[in-house]
Structures are given as C-alpha cells and as structure tokens.
Amino acid sequence: MPSSCDEKIPRIEHHQNNSDVSITICGYWSLNSRERLRLLRRWESLVLQWKDVLRFEIKCDESLVWDSSLVVFLRNANRDLSVNGGQVVFLDLPAGLNKLLNLADEGQKRNKEQKQDPPSDGFLSMEALLKPLDFLGALVISFLNLVRGRSVMRWRDFFASARNCSASALPIVTLISFLTGVTMAFVGSVQLEKFNATIYVADLVSLAMVREMGALMVAIIMAGRTGAAFAAELGNMNLNEEIDSLETFGICSVSFLVLPRTLALFVMTPLLTIYADIVGILGGLLVGTLVMGFSALHYLEQTQSALTDMWEVYSGVSKSLFFGLIIGFVGCYKGVFSGRDSASLGKSVTSAVVISVTLIIIADAFFETAFSLLELR
Amino acid sequence: MNVSGRDDIVIRVESLDLAYGNHLVLKNISFEVRRGDCLVVMGGSGCGKSTLLKSMVGLLAPLRGKIIIDRDELWLNGDKKRKETLKKLGVLFQNGALWSSMTVFENVAMPLEIFTDLGVKEVENLVDYKLALVGLAGAGNFYPSELSGGMRKRAGLARAMAMDPEILFLDEPSAGLDPITSKRLDDLINELKESLGISFVVVTHELASIFDIADDSIFLDSESKEILAHGNPKDLLKENTLTKVRSFLERKTVNNS
Known part of the structure; x- marks a missing residue:
C-alpha cells in the first residue's frame, strides 16, 4: 500500500473480490479540504457501481488523520451501502472514531421525540x-x-x-x-x-x-x-x-x-x-x-x-x-x-x-x- | 405535628390528569404532602414537573382529578374561592419572576399592601424582616435587573413568604446557580422548614439538592406520564430497582433500547 499522508488529501482505496468489497480510508480528512468534496462525488458513483455487492469491509490506514468530516462520511457510507441489502463491517477503526460513531448512533436512537404540530390557532378559530x-x-x-x-x-x-x-x-x-x-x-x-x-x-x-x-x-x-x-x-x-x-x-x-x-x-x-x-x-x-x-x-x-x-x-x-x-x-x-x-x-x-x-x-x-x-x- | 386538630396532610392530589390543549402531559397523578415536610418532584427534563407545579398553584386547570390544599379543593369551587386558597401558598418561580418595574422592597411589600390593612411602618418592618431572613437585608432599593441570579431567587423567596404562607412551591430553585449559592439556598429551605414549619413542594433535578432537602419525593416519567416512584430519595436510592429511577439518582446514563 502506498504511503498516504505525503500529500494532505483524503483518499479511499478499494478492491473488489467477487461479491466482497474492501475499502481502505487513508490520507488527511479535514472539513476544510476541497479534495474531500471531489472525493465525495467520486464516492457517489462508486456506490452506484456496487449495487450488487453483498459485503463491505471498511478499514482505516494507520497514518490516517481525521476530524468530524470522516465521522459523517462513515455514517453516510454505512447508510448508503446498506440500502441495497449489503452488509457493512468496520474493521480496526481508530478508538476515538469508533466511540464517536457509537455515541451518534445512540443519540439517534434515544431521541424518539417527534415534533408535534402545536394545536392550531387558526386566524378565524372560535x-x-x-x-x-x-x-x-x-x-x-x-x-x-x-x-x-x-x-x-x-x-x-x-x-x-x-x-x-x-x-x-x-x-x-x-x-x-x-x-x-x-x-x-x-x-x-x-x-x-x-x-x-x-x-x-x-x-x-x-x-x-x-x-x-x-x-x-x-x-x-x-x-x-x-x-x-x-x-x-x-x-x-x-x-x-x-x-x-x-x-x-x-x-x-x-x-x-x-x-x-x-x-x-x-x-x-x-x-x-x-x-x-x-x-x-x-x-x-x-x-x-x-x-x-x-x-x-x-x-x-x-x-x-x-x-x-x-x-x-x-x-x-x-x-x-x-x-x-x-x-x-x-x-x-x-x-x-x-x-x-x-x-x-x-x-x-x-x-x-x-x-x-x-x-x-x-x-x-x-x-x-x-x-x-x-x-x- | 397535629396542632389544634388540623389535618396532618396539607396537600392531597387525587388522580390528576394534566394537558396542554390536546397534548396529555401527566396522567393519574396521586400523592400527599404532610404538614412541615418537603416534597421534591423530580424527573428528567420535559416530564411535566413544572406543569404539575403550575396546576398546583392555580395557573393551569387540570383535565381531571382534584388538588386539595388544606381541605380546600383548588379547581372545583370557582375563581373567588381559588384566590382565597391561593393565599395559603407562596410560589418561587424559576428566575424569581420579580416585578421588574418595582424595587425588591416594593416587590415584597406589594402583597402586604394589597391584602392587609397594615400601616406603612409595619409593612416596612415586615419587609425588612423577610429580606433579612433570606440574607438580603439592605438590598431593598435595588431593582431586579441590578441583582445577581442568586439574589433574585432569594428576593423571590422573600416575596413568596410575604403573606406568611403555609406552603411554599419552588420551581427549580437551584437551577443556574453555582454550587455554593445553591447549597446556601438549600440550607435556607431547611431552616425555614424547621423554624417556621412551612411545607415545601420543590421541583428540581439537582441531585445534591434533592438529597439535602427532601423528606419525600415523587419521580415523574415522561414516557408513561405517571409517577414512577414515590418515597424518600435516600430510600429510593437504596431500595428502588427501576433502572430509570436508579440511573437518575446515581447519575448514570442508561441505554433504554
């Protein structure tokens, strides 16, 4: 695997084996990076290509540098890839990243409260x-x-x-x-x-x-x-x-x-x-x-x-x-x-x-x- | 204490349902407050603690059920009778709710001026005394906007005590206060309870306060909208087996999946 942190850009490497795809996240993930936006557009087309894939393994490169942008990316990736029935497995994520993902998932589950429309106070109600x-x-x-x-x-x-x-x-x-x-x-x-x-x-x-x-x-x-x-x-x-x-x-x-x-x-x-x-x-x-x-x-x-x-x-x-x-x-x-x-x-x-x-x-x-x-x- | 044949129960709430419009907030709430006790209403944010308090101080009519304060039903006997009953109680609102156009002195003096025939001098003495009780002697000439949060609450407490009520309702007295100020307020509550025999109903979710002041408590639950636990919080901590109550009192996060 080539060294990924030479340049400060985020990268995704992927290999397809029959019905399995293994994805490696590497490089420099920052909210401010323009490269990231370009990468995200490419990622969308990749997701479309992988419609029939059954299993995804996502792992991180050791030299990875990351912030919230990667957490959001992984949450979205998990959602997008499992839409068509694929199984998503995260392997060896950095400990902090793992914790943040779990915390966000829990928060999502806990907040069941839905906004209710207030009782209507119509213009001409009684x-x-x-x-x-x-x-x-x-x-x-x-x-x-x-x-x-x-x-x-x-x-x-x-x-x-x-x-x-x-x-x-x-x-x-x-x-x-x-x-x-x-x-x-x-x-x-x-x-x-x-x-x-x-x-x-x-x-x-x-x-x-x-x-x-x-x-x-x-x-x-x-x-x-x-x-x-x-x-x-x-x-x-x-x-x-x-x-x-x-x-x-x-x-x-x-x-x-x-x-x-x-x-x-x-x-x-x-x-x-x-x-x-x-x-x-x-x-x-x-x-x-x-x-x-x-x-x-x-x-x-x-x-x-x-x-x-x-x-x-x-x-x-x-x-x-x-x-x-x-x-x-x-x-x-x-x-x-x-x-x-x-x-x-x-x-x-x-x-x-x-x-x-x-x-x-x-x-x-x-x-x-x-x-x-x-x-x- | 059962002095002069008075009832030992000062507040009795019977199968109370509360709602805002069509939105049911609490259902089937029943509990009692003994004379001279401090009952703490606790529960997570949005469980209806303040709503219950509002109903008990005459601001929100219940959907169903009774609130009996010192033998008088609060909501079934019409406006006039309710106003009479309300004179037995004092309320401290969350931010003091002092009347901003009046000084602290005028705030405390106003109920006395309206409801009693006391002379100017007597009112002045009474107000000075109430302000001294809460540690605000000499602060009478300040306007509410010139006071700190803790002082506002103490001034609100002095005003709530203006008419010598038998029951004091406090809405989150320690919210937004630093630990020392909040501890002082708790000590004040305990002293007032012991020396004046006032009964307290306190809405709070500050654990330290709860263990400090409560003789009895009810735990409201936002999901079932009912009372989940009832008893002295120290006993609840020891004996209650419900996860929600335990995790609240032990200050742990729960996985309620």
Whole structure:
C-alpha cells in the first residue's frame, strides 16, 4: 500500500473480490479540504457501481488523520451501502472514531421525540374570536370594581402610564400635527386659488384638523408609540413569569396591569387630540400669514367663524376616546397573550401596532358614516 | 405535628390528569404532602414537573382529578374561592419572576399592601424582616435587573413568604446557580422548614439538592406520564430497582433500547 499522508488529501482505496468489497480510508480528512468534496462525488458513483455487492469491509490506514468530516462520511457510507441489502463491517477503526460513531448512533436512537404540530390557532378559530371578548369582559369587570372602590389597581401606575403616554409624547405630537396643518394649508391654497377663495384655507385646515386629522394623527402616534410599548412591556412580563406570579398571589393581572394603562390612554388621547388640533391650526396660520400674506388676525377670525359650531370639535374628541381604548386594549391584549420566546414577543408588538391602526381607521370610518347618517355633519 | 386538630396532610392530589390543549402531559397523578415536610418532584427534563407545579398553584386547570390544599379543593369551587386558597401558598418561580418595574422592597411589600390593612411602618418592618431572613437585608432599593441570579431567587423567596404562607412551591430553585449559592439556598429551605414549619413542594433535578432537602419525593416519567416512584430519595436510592429511577439518582446514563 502506498504511503498516504505525503500529500494532505483524503483518499479511499478499494478492491473488489467477487461479491466482497474492501475499502481502505487513508490520507488527511479535514472539513476544510476541497479534495474531500471531489472525493465525495467520486464516492457517489462508486456506490452506484456496487449495487450488487453483498459485503463491505471498511478499514482505516494507520497514518490516517481525521476530524468530524470522516465521522459523517462513515455514517453516510454505512447508510448508503446498506440500502441495497449489503452488509457493512468496520474493521480496526481508530478508538476515538469508533466511540464517536457509537455515541451518534445512540443519540439517534434515544431521541424518539417527534415534533408535534402545536394545536392550531387558526386566524378565524372560535378561540381567536372568544379570547379577546373574554379579555374585554375582564377589563370591564375590573373597571366596575375600580368604580366600586374594590380594585387592586394602583393609582401611581395609572399616573406613570399617563405621563408616559402624554407628556413624553408632546414633542412628536407637536411636530406631526404642526406639519399636518402646514401641508393641508399648502394643498388647500393651490385648489382655492383657482376660485379666488384663498382665505377659506383657514376653514379647511381648522375643520379638517378638529374633525379628522387631529384625532387620527394622535391615535396613530399613540398606537406606534404607546401601544407597542404596552405590548412589549407586558409581553416581557409574561416571558419572565411576572404575570403568573401576580396570579398566584390572587392579584388580578387585568386590574393590576391592563386597567391603569388602558385608562391612561382613555384619558390622555382626547387631551392630546385637543392639543394637536390647536397646533395643526397654528401650522395653517403660519402658511396663511407667511406664504399667502393674510394678517394673523384675519386668519384667526376666519378660523373662529368656521368653528362656531363646537360639535365639530367635540366629534373629533369623542372619537379619540374610543381610539385610546382601542390602542390600550389591543396593546395590552397582545402583550399578555404573547408567546414565551423573544420571537413571538416581536410578533406581538408588530401585530399590536398593525391591529390598532387598522381598528382605528375602521372605527373612524364607522363614526363618520354614523355621524352623516344621523345628520350630525 | 397535629396542632389544634388540623389535618396532618396539607396537600392531597387525587388522580390528576394534566394537558396542554390536546397534548396529555401527566396522567393519574396521586400523592400527599404532610404538614412541615418537603416534597421534591423530580424527573428528567420535559416530564411535566413544572406543569404539575403550575396546576398546583392555580395557573393551569387540570383535565381531571382534584388538588386539595388544606381541605380546600383548588379547581372545583370557582375563581373567588381559588384566590382565597391561593393565599395559603407562596410560589418561587424559576428566575424569581420579580416585578421588574418595582424595587425588591416594593416587590415584597406589594402583597402586604394589597391584602392587609397594615400601616406603612409595619409593612416596612415586615419587609425588612423577610429580606433579612433570606440574607438580603439592605438590598431593598435595588431593582431586579441590578441583582445577581442568586439574589433574585432569594428576593423571590422573600416575596413568596410575604403573606406568611403555609406552603411554599419552588420551581427549580437551584437551577443556574453555582454550587455554593445553591447549597446556601438549600440550607435556607431547611431552616425555614424547621423554624417556621412551612411545607415545601420543590421541583428540581439537582441531585445534591434533592438529597439535602427532601423528606419525600415523587419521580415523574415522561414516557408513561405517571409517577414512577414515590418515597424518600435516600430510600429510593437504596431500595428502588427501576433502572430509570436508579440511573437518575446515581447519575448514570442508561441505554433504554
């Protein structure tokens, strides 16, 4: 037999005697070797040639150098060669190699556990419909308990949430509603110029802000900012078994965690909406005075005459009450029922935002339709 | 000990079946815990130890069977009664499960504030005492994220003891702790058991802990989903002839082909 370790390449030598094949593994077997891949391709064609062979003897050359690549090769060789009924015998394998092969075989046998599909949580399964209703019921009951003065809700949690979702959100609400006012004024001025009625920009901006844009913009900011934060916070608490530990103390997690957060949004979203309305109108004022050349007084008087009916303002604010509830409810629901791993936490946060925004738009359309059918517009 | 005519058995579990959805985890589980004893629930990973614990602390409704804690059935009497029963027990979760938005002090104080009419000063004294019991005196102002794993567990234990429960459930108390910290926790369990007469149910697969703290034990098996052995682990080591139990207690690998 020629010396096999002169070059650092893996080699296989084989002799066929009638129905027996003897295979000698020699050379340098390394995961990084390119030669090995070439060898494996040749090996595949050899296996095909040996379809009718009954017995294979595999042995190793003494100067063999090997790593995991050889263990994997031998496991696969054993499988491939015995597919057609051939008998595979390993002769004089190095002791370490033998042990590794046995260990892997045992591990294969021991792990009988098969992955089972989790119980289906279909998009429209009965549970998917009933669970939110159940949660909503629990929230209503815990609110009633709060009214009756029998809730475990801590008011400092409410105030902390209220501060987080209002005062800390002022900069972003200011920026976005101001720019919304500016944009609407520009868009409106182009159209109104055609009719020589540019002063009605004040009406357009103020009515659009108080009826629609103020409430909608604030709700979308809240959904992305606070709803996502609630989902992440509660989801993480669920992950750490913190919600379980509340339950084992007999503390209602809905009253303790969900109620203060939802209530905070319920109270704060309308306030932010009023603020956004004002800032939006100021945005319009800026365009009206600096670009279109109206005096500030003129513009504001025109705004005032557009808003003589305060219902315009109230309708927007009343919508935002519901938007706040939707965001709080969806964020907390997604957090409390998020799975117990970080991937599903991410999914929960994403879907909290997506579902809140969708529900907000649906609710908005519903309100506008209702207002118009009831002739409130 | 049978003081003031109370039952000697503090927990009785009768032919309990537990499942997640359609997936049966444990079946026909029956055992008892004597007052002031420490029962260890052991078994390999994934055999349903934590599931059993979840059901006993009111987090997972059983498919069938009863769990009686100090004469009260846990699952048949509705939510309100269950919450009352739960007040008799304290739970230490695997990683402490401290409420992360509160300091250690607030964690221990919260159940007292919610369920008792104690004044601020009294609550403060009680919390200081519980923290001192677990060796965390002076650590009250830390947030959970500022504590080491061992400290978190001890803080969790202090919180579990906040309401002076008669029974403490511990889920893998020594998992992830170094041998010295884990030994200290075991000593603490033994001391609490002796000095306060608290009964313990401990889920663990740490052999050293098992021999240290257990008065009684049950061995759950993931294949049959039943109790494979029941008794003091030291006796089991001497007398039990089942390969699975022996190899677990002797820490040997088995060929279960």
